[in-house]
Amino acid sequence: AVLTVHHWPDPLAGLRELRRVVRGRIVILTFDPAARPWLTDYLPALAALDEARMPPLEVYAQALGQVRITPLDIPHDCSDGFLYAFWARPEAYLDARIRSGSSSFRALADTGAGLERLRADLESGEWDRRYGGLRRHDAYDAGYRIVSAD
Structure with missing residues (x-):
């Protein structure tokens, strides 16, 4: 299951059913709702959405x-649009176009501000002053987790 559990009507029941029917290893890609990537500084509603939707x-x-x-x-060059x-x-x-590929952006009422x-922060250089060091990394822990169970 890849970034889907948070869309299930009852994640706990769905996971229990997954355990019931799968004979081998279960592998799930999910997101830790306790994570706070920099984007949540600009869109705090994302953090609230993550907490509400992500188990x-x-x-x-x-x-x-x-x-x-x-x-x-x-x-750093991930081409998927999650x-x-x-x-x-x-x-x-x-x-x-990029935002339209994310269910989280579609779920937010207002992202304008x-x-x-x-x-403005990108144009002024403020984003780079605060977070620009990330651009030098090959990879980043944004809060995604692989959950596996045998």
Whole structure:
């Protein structure tokens, strides 16, 4: 299951059903709602949305039994359009086409002020003063986790 559990009507029940029907290893890519990538500084509603929609990591053990939770660092040039994939390319978040590929952006009522602040900070260099060191990294832990259970 890749970045899908938060879309299930009842994640705990869905995970329990997954455990019931799968005979081998279960592997799930999810997001830790306790993580706070820099984008949440501009769009705090993302953090609230993550907390509301993403199951806490403890839920996976409740449903699946013993689990291994491993951070998944995202490469700086990740071409997939999931929410925090553009951590080293903040300009991408100003592109409506890129935002349209994220269910989180579609779920937010108003991103205008936060995106305008991001635009202004990119133009002024403030974003680079605050977060520019990220651009020198090959990968980043944005809060994505691989949950596996045998």
